[in-house]
Amino acid sequence: MDNNMLLEVKDLSKAFPGVQALDHVSFDLKAGEIHCLIGENGAGKSTLIKCLGGVNIPEEGDIFINGEKAVINDPLESVQEGIGIIYQEFNLVPGLSVAENIYLAREDTKGSKGVVLDRKTMYEKANAILTDIGFRNPDSSVMMWTYRTSQQQMVEIGKALSHDSKIMVFDEPTAVLTERETRNLFDVIKKLRERGIGIIYISHRLDEVLELADRVTALKDGKVTGTVVNDGNLNKDDLVAMMIGRKLEAYYPERYDTVEPDTVVFEVKNLSSPTGVFKNINFQLHKGEILGFSGLVGAGRTETMKAIIGEFPYSSGEFYLNGEQMTNPSPFNWINKGLAMLPEDRKAEGLVLGMSVAQNISLPNFDKFSKNGIVDLKAQKEFIDENMAKLTVQPKDPNRLAVFLSGGNQQKVILAKWLAKNPDVLILDEPTRGIDVNAKMEIYKIMNDLTTQGISIVMVSSEMNELMGMCDRILVMYEGELVAEFTRDENGEYSEDEIGRAQAGALS
Amino acid sequence: MEEKKTFKDILMNIWHSREASLIIVLIILSVIMSIATPAFTTRENLISFIKQCAIGCVASMGQTFIVASANIDLSIGEIMNMSGILMAMFIKSFSVGDGVLVGNTWWGALLSWVLAMIIGACLGWLNGFLLTKLRLPAFIITLGTQYIIRGIDQVITKGYPVTIDNGAIIHKIGVGGIDALGGLPYLFFFVPIAAVVGWFILDRTVLGNHIKALGGNETAARLSGLNTTKLRVLTYIICGIFAGYSAIMMVARLNSGSVAGAGNVSMDAVAATVVGGTSMSGGNGSVIGTLLGCVLMQFIKTSMVLLQVNMYWQTAVIGVVLIAVCGLDSLTQKITR
Numbered sequence: 001m002d003n004n005m006l007l008e009v010k011d012l013s014k015a016f017p018g019v020q021a022l023d024h025v026s027f028d029l030k031a032g033e034i035h036c037l038i039g040e041n042g043a044g045k046s047t048l049i050k051c052l053g054g055v056n057i058p059e060e061g062d063i064f065i066n067g068e069k070a071v072i073n074d075p076l077e078s079v080q081e082g083i084g085i086i087y088q089e090f091n092l093v094p095g096l097s098v099a100e101n102i103y104l105a106r107e108d109t110k111g112s113k114g115v116v117l118d119r120k121t122m123y124e125k126a127n128a129i130l131t132d133i134g135f136r137n138p139d140s141s142v143m144m145w146t147y148r149t150s151q152q153q154m155v156e157i158g159k160a161l162s163h164d165s166k167i168m169v170f171d172e173p174t175a176v177l178t179e180r181e182t183r184n185l186f187d188v189i190k191k192l193r194e195r196g197i198g199i200i201y202i203s204h205r206l207d208e209v210l211e212l213a214d215r216v217t218a219l220k221d222g223k224v225t226g227t228v229v230n231d232g233n234l235n236k237d238d239l240v241a242m243m244i245g246r247k248l249e250a251y252y253p254e255r256y257d258t259v260e261p262d263t264v265v266f267e268v269k270n271l272s273s274p275t276g277v278f279k280n281i282n283f284q285l286h287k288g289e290i291l292g293f294s295g296l297v298g299a300g301r302t303e304t305m306k307a308i309i310g311e312f313p314y315s316s317g318e319f320y321l322n323g324e325q326m327t328n329p330s331p332f333n334w335i336n337k338g339l340a341m342l343p344e345d346r347k348a349e350g351l352v353l354g355m356s357v358a359q360n361i362s363l364p365n366f367d368k369f370s371k372n373g374i375v376d377l378k379a380q381k382e383f384i385d386e387n388m389a390k391l392t393v394q395p396k397d398p399n400r401l402a403v404f405l406s407g408g409n410q411q412k413v414i415l416a417k418w419l420a421k422n423p424d425v426l427i428l429d430e431p432t433r434g435i436d437v438n439a440k441m442e443i444y445k446i447m448n449d450l451t452t453q454g455i456s457i458v459m460v461s462s463e464m465n466e467l468m469g470m471c472d473r474i475l476v477m478y479e480g481e482l483v484a485e486f487t488r489d490e491n492g493e494y495s496e497d498e499i500g501r502a503q504a505g506a507l508s
Numbered sequence: 509m510e511e512k513k514t515f516k517d518i519l520m521n522i523w524h525s526r527e528a529s530l531i532i533v534l535i536i537l538s539v540i541m542s543i544a545t546p547a548f549t550t551r552e553n554l555i556s557f558i559k560q561c562a563i564g565c566v567a568s569m570g571q572t573f574i575v576a577s578a579n580i581d582l583s584i585g586e587i588m589n590m591s592g593i594l595m596a597m598f599i600k601s602f603s604v605g606d607g608v609l610v611g612n613t614w615w616g617a618l619l620s621w622v623l624a625m626i627i628g629a630c631l632g633w634l635n636g637f638l639l640t641k642l643r644l645p646a647f648i649i650t651l652g653t654q655y656i657i658r659g660i661d662q663v664i665t666k667g668y669p670v671t672i673d674n675g676a677i678i679h680k681i682g683v684g685g686i687d688a689l690g691g692l693p694y695l696f697f698f699v700p701i702a703a704v705v706g707w708f709i710l711d712r713t714v715l716g717n718h719i720k721a722l723g724g725n726e727t728a729a730r731l732s733g734l735n736t737t738k739l740r741v742l743t744y745i746i747c748g749i750f751a752g753y754s755a756i757m758m759v760a761r762l763n764s765g766s767v768a769g770a771g772n773v774s775m776d777a778v779a780a781t782v783v784g785g786t787s788m789s790g791g792n793g794s795v796i797g798t799l800l801g802c803v804l805m806q807f808i809k810t811s812m813v814l815l816q817v818n819m820y821w822q823t824a825v826i827g828v829v830l831i832a833v834c835g836l837d838s839l840t841q842k843i844t845r
């Protein structure tokens with residue numbers, strides 16, 4: 001046994017009904033190393049992590065920590081082995097204070113009885129931990145729900161540190177962060193590495209992987225396809241080749257020229273929120289156009305989109321679709337008129353998790369395979385197969401419950417549902433969050449094709465590259481206001497600097 | 509190897525299908541009972557079993573729709589009572605010349621049935637309307653309407669049952685049966701009709717799919733463009749119609765409509781629904797499963813009577829069955845993590 005290794009995973013296998021999620025996976029991690037895990041949606045990355053965390057129990061294989069065999073049968077044992085996992089969904093109790101969350105089940109008490117909470121000590125200790133990871137002036141006595149997503153993530157990291165974790169795992173941590181918060185997180189992660197903590201980092205964003213990784217391991221269909229050292233010569237194409245087994249020609253498809261600048265399909269006038277989350281929003285969407293909404297998380301983009309479809313209160317505002325005013329916006333009314341929205345939060349708003357993939361895709365599309373309210377099962381099956389294939393939903397089992405899909409495949413199911421609907425206007429809020437490169441390409445291609453059919457798209461995204469690659473026009477929101485509009489210059493390029501400045505509210 | 513796997517697959521499918529498991533349990537229990545006591549296989553026992561079971565089966569089907577939409581209806585029993593009372597009054601109070609009661613003519617009898625279902629639909633609508641207007645939990649709304657309806661019933665009837673004369677058609681249906689089929693009660697035929705209609709709506713129609721989606725995730729359903737308000741009201745109307753329909757059976761069996769006729773049917777219906785495989789958190793639903801769940805419950809009760817177990821234990825056993833079936837399900841799910 002190599003004693004140098006902090007963690008060694010040998011021949012781990014795990015099957016779920018119908019999928020071999022892990023197939024004899026071997027993996028190791030040194031102290032003071034960042035080891036990135038990459039792979040397509042459903043490759044088994046999260047499953048590997050969940051085996052370390054005692055959430056999933058592998059059928060075969062061994063886990064060694066510091067050369068000693070570890071048996072991890074539940075999350076508590078994982079914590080005791082010194083493994084701290086920051087899952088994509090945080091495990092925090094909103095109604096408890098920050099400190100009480102960090103010390104949950106290990107609360108400090110007054111006296112020896114262990115009955116009365118000693119909040120003061122807990123606050124002090126928690127504040128110290130949070131300060132240590134770069135949190136400025138933390139107040140750990142406030143309720144958990146008052147923290148932003150990025151702050152909650154910090155609390156999760158603090159919690160793992162307070163357990164004295166030697167191994168820390170991050171599963172797509174930046175999917176919920178802004179650019180600036182991402183920089184912050186990277187600083188924290190690098191600091192942890194310096195302290196000799198071993199870090200496993202999962203991401204679909206290959207730039208991040210190249211920046212952070214000491215080594216990279218790729219998974220495909222539950223098998224390891226290779227482990228490479230990031231010696232400075234590694235590039236994105238190498239990573240993609242490891243992940244999908246071939247090369248990608250381009251990351252963004254060439255945008256066809258589909259915009260009809262004289263035809264306004266959709267218009268929003270004077271949209272304001274009573275609380276100022278968005279103020280005086282005006283924009284027009286042309287036929288065949290992809291219009292990007294850029295801005296920092298919290299700039300009010302999602303709220304604006306929700307207000308448009310009638311799911312968020314607004315104090316003033318007018319909406320016109322194909323010249324016709326919508327006085328009573330609601331998802332039901334909009335969809336009948338030809339406007340659909342893909343919500344940001346796939347689990348809470350996008351999917352019926354307890355239903356199958358087929359049922360989810362069917363939801364807004366019953367008119368396509370039913371007559372007089374009665375479902376034609378054969379037509380439904382054909383419809384589902386066709387639409388699942390379009391977005392390469394994995395596994396190809398329409399009867400699998402949505403809850404059992406990997407994160408990226410869940411997103412594909414929601415997209416499949418709307419793409420099949422063929423509306424005039426499609427609002428996509430973070431459509432590629434958590435999706436692998438290959439599937440992203442697919443989605444971009446589909447968006448492109450939709451515009452050739454005269455469909456117009458509003459795309460909200462926190463990934464600037466994707467907006468610059470796909471959009472015909474980009475609007476920037478800052479603190480609830482539209483502050484700038486960008487179009488391509490004569491070379492067909494956007495000015496990344498300028499957009500970045502506009503996002504930060506630094507545009508004069 | 510291949511062969512073996514498919515056999516295992518079949519076993520797993522049965523294990524995972526609540527309907528199939530319930531049928532197997534029922535078969536096994538029947539075999540045991542027919543060995544244990546000769547009284548079980550008698551014609552009388554079968555007939556009385558069917559009569560006892562039929563009403564609850566149909567009422568539970570309505571509850572299945574509600575539970576599939578992640579709600580509950582505590583007022584089913586009261587809806588049945590009110591439908592039954594008004595139906596009985598209708599049959600009694602009108603006569604067509606020569607002192608012949610409407611209830612003694614075929615068209616009058618049919619009219620009274622339609623009336624019962626319309627009253628059920630109206631009361632269901634009331635539940636749905638209040639629920640969607642006031643945005644209160646279904647538990648509170650239907651608990652409230654349950655008291656309201658019962659109160660009104662008491663005012664109307666002054667607490668006395670509305671009894672129908674023995675000559676009425678509804679009475680014949682309640683006591684009679686088809687001799688050629690060994691006296692199979694007429695009441696029996698109400699059940700397959702309701703089951704097929706219920707199964708069809710929940711399993712094969714757009715409406716049924718939408719109801720299940722509503723139960724699985726209301727926000728996602730709304731954002732998918734479903735009119736969730738209308739859907740909620742519709743599920744309660746459907747449940748009300750099933751309640752009205754079972755009120756017809758109840759009046760037939762008791763030969764009266766009364767404040768107490770339906771008893772504890774609302775909660776029994778929840779139990780049958782859950783045993784039948786519909787999840788309390790919504791998102792799925794099986795009318796056939798509910799039917800089997802109801803049959804299983806009644807089967808156990810009847811068996812205990814035949815085996816001369818103290819009758820007070822019967823109720824307790826229902827609780828045990830409910831928890832055992834659902835507990836087994838949740839335990840086996842945990843193992844596959």
Ligand SMILES: Nc1ncnc2c1ncn2[C@@H]1O[C@H](COP(=O)(O)OP(=O)(O)OP(=O)(O)O)[C@@H](O)[C@H]1O
Nearest residue numbers: 016021041042043044045046047404405406407408
């Ligand atoms: N609890 C479960 N029950 C059934 N199947 C599961 C379960 N969890 C995961 N799977 C399946 O195992 C496979 C691997 O999933 P996993 O979540 O590990 O993928 P991933 O690599 O993390 O993908 P993503 O990038 O989309 O997050 C997928 O096919 C998924 O559908």
Ligand SMILES: [Mg+2]
Nearest residue numbers: 045046406407
């Ligand atoms: Mg994952």
